[in-house]
Amino acid sequence: MKNKNNYCVLLIKQTKHLLVIAVLLVVIQSCSKTTQLQSCWNKQADTTDKNLITFFFKEELNKLGHNFEPWEKTKYSIIGNIWVNQNRFLKLDTLTINSKAKYYSKIEYSKNTLLHLDYGNKELSSITNDIYLKQLIKSARYTPVYLLNHFVENSNKLDINTGVINNVYSINIGKIPVKLFINKSTNLIDKITYLTYDELYGDVITSYLYLSYKKSKTLSYPSKIEIKKINGKVVDKVEIFRLNTTADKIQLLDKPDNYKLIASKKNGKIKVKTEKFNDFIYFINLVHTEDKIMVVEFEDFMLVAEAPLNSKNGELIISEVKKIAPLKPIKYFVFGHHHPHYLGGIRAFVHKEATVLCTNISKEYVEYIAKAPHTIQPDSLQFEPKKLKTKTIQDSFIIGKENQLNIYFIGAKSEHTKDYLIYYFPKEKLLFQDDLCWIPKEGSIGKANARQRGLYNSIKELKLNVKTIIQSWPVESHKVKTIIPFQDLEKSIK
Numbered sequence: 175m176k177n178k179n180n181y182c183v184l185l186i187k188q189t190k191h192l193l194v195i196a197v198l199l200v201v202i203q204s205c206s207k208t209t210q211l212q213s214c215w216n217k218q219a220d221t222t223d224k225n226l227i228t229f230f231f232k233e234e235l236n237k238l239g240h241n242f243e244p245w246e247k248t249k250y251s252i253i254g255n256i257w258v259n260q261n262r263f264l265k266l267d268t269l270t271i272n273s274k275a276k277y278y279s280k281i282e283y284s285k286n287t288l289l290h291l292d293y294g295n296k297e298l299s300s301i302t303n304d305i306y307l308k309q310l311i312k313s314a315r316y317t318p319v320y321l322l323n324h325f326v327e328n329s330n331k332l333d334i335n336t337g338v339i340n341n342v343y344s345i346n347i348g349k350i351p352v353k354l355f356i357n358k359s360t361n362l363i364d365k366i367t368y369l370t371y372d373e374l375y376g377d378v379i380t381s382y383l384y385l386s387y388k389k390s391k392t393l394s395y396p397s398k399i400e401i402k403k404i405n406g407k408v409v410d411k412v413e414i415f416r417l418n419t420t421a422d423k424i425q426l427l428d429k430p431d432n433y434k435l436i437a438s439k440k441n442g443k444i445k446v447k448t449e450k451f452n453d454f455i456y457f458i459n460l461v462h463t464e465d466k467i468m469v470v471e472f473e474d475f476m477l478v479a480e481a482p483l484n485s486k487n488g489e490l491i492i493s494e495v496k497k498i499a500p501l502k503p504i505k506y507f508v509f510g511h512h513h514p515h516y517l518g519g520i521r522a523f524v525h526k527e528a529t530v531l532c533t534n535i536s537k538e539y540v541e542y543i544a545k546a547p548h549t550i551q552p553d554s555l556q557f558e559p560k561k562l563k564t565k566t567i568q569d570s571f572i573i574g575k576e577n578q579l580n581i582y583f584i585g586a587k588s589e590h591t592k593d594y595l596i597y598y599f600p601k602e603k604l605l606f607q608d609d610l611c612w613i614p615k616e617g618s619i620g621k622a623n624a625r626q627r628g629l630y631n632s633i634k635e636l637k638l639n640v641k642t643i644i645q646s647w648p649v650e651s652h653k654v655k656t657i658i659p660f661q662d663l664e665k666s667i668k
């Protein structure tokens with residue numbers, strides 16, 4: 175019995191020892207990880223607050239926008255200067271468009287202050303709290319100094335994970351999760367990533383890859399930075415030259431006396447108005463996005479053309495369609511071209527298992543958007559995934575017999591996008607289209623622009639007998655007609 179007791183005491187003692195060793199190991203490991211963060215700071219960001227690290231940069235900036243094809247980018251060239259230490263980040267740069275027009279911008283960033291003079295502006299931009307916090311991350315497009323300092327200052331809030339090559343340090347800046355990947359053998363930053371939400375593309379990871387490290391007198395710095403946006407679909411490139419230090423005497427902008435951050439913008443009021451055009455054609459006016467949505471009622475199903483910007487608007491349109499015909503399913507969803515004002519709400523229709531009518535040009539784009547995870551702001555399709563159904567239109571697609579709708583592919587003839595579709599009702603002599611016709615509400619009709627000529631030529635080529643054109647966007651802001659007599663278009667051509 176005594177022996178057994180002794181054995182127990184020994185076991186407890188040993189277990190205690192093992193526990194202490196385990197705790198010590200964890201402490202040592204986490205210490206070595208925070209020491210690694212510190213040693214990374216020493217290598218890449220160590221400067222006194224009397225000095226600024228400074229360098230030149232060259233940047234290739236690519237932006238998605240209202241272009242001819244899905245994923246087509248507009249390219250901008252930027253050159254500039256950066257000054258940075260643990261307290262301040264300053265940027266002065268020149269942006270060139272089409273190797274001609276030049277615009278300047280300035281940024282001064284410090285604790286609680288972001289002064290930003292944007293390209294072509296004469297006054298400082300108004301800054302919300304979200305924009306202010308995002309700038310902390312965006313400074314790392316050029317240099318890790320300011321952001322790395324934030325990680326060191328908040329080292330008690332970091333989540334640390336060990337991988338094969340990197341230790342990964344994570345923190346939330348505002349609501350944005352940011353990860354710092356520090357190389358275990360060099361103690362230099364390999365990569366910084368952050369996760370944001372995009373209403374069209376869903377959960378979006380942006381990565382800054384730090385490449386081709388060089389050494390100045392005191393610091394290591396990446397001479398090349400690759401910025402992968404929208405999960406790598408768009409890539410920007412930055413090159414860094416002549417890193418040096420200088421006395422902290424630089425001031426690019428004056429802080430206004432009444433300077434303060436403004437509240438983040440709330441979404442505007444949602445306003446919807448449905449109009450009945452005739453027995454089977456309806457228009458839903460989304461006042462808050464300035465879009466006219468077309469709804470067509472056929473014998474035993476509905477068709478919806480256009481859904482702007484996001485899934486919420488898609489859901490809103492669906493609830494309006496249900497008021498028009500509660501029992502008929504939405505069989506088809508169609509968008510006139512791939513810009514966000516016409517396809518942004520597509521996921522709501524995929525969730526309702528509507529067949530998406532599109533062209534071969536935009537099919538892959540539709541697939542990407544339908545598959546994109548939306549975990550940050552889940553929509554109906556995220557909660558309940560459904561398989562995407564598409565039908566591609568080559569030249570035309572005719573729906574209905576008694577009430578007939580013909581959809582025509584005019585593509586690049588629109589002079590706007592390669593995937594353009596227009597909608598024609600032969601019996602009604604009515605043509606619906608997205609954004610090709612720009613006839614002023616008041617005053618004389620000017621000479622047709624390229625899009626208008628594109629529309630006119632397409633109508634003539636297809637031999638359509640059009641009396642009235644209805645346009646989807648814009649309804650109010652540009653002071654142009656949304657219901658256009660065909661003669662108006664003709665006048666602008668002749």
Ligand SMILES: [Zn+2]
Nearest residue numbers: 240513590609
């Ligand atoms: Zn457009």
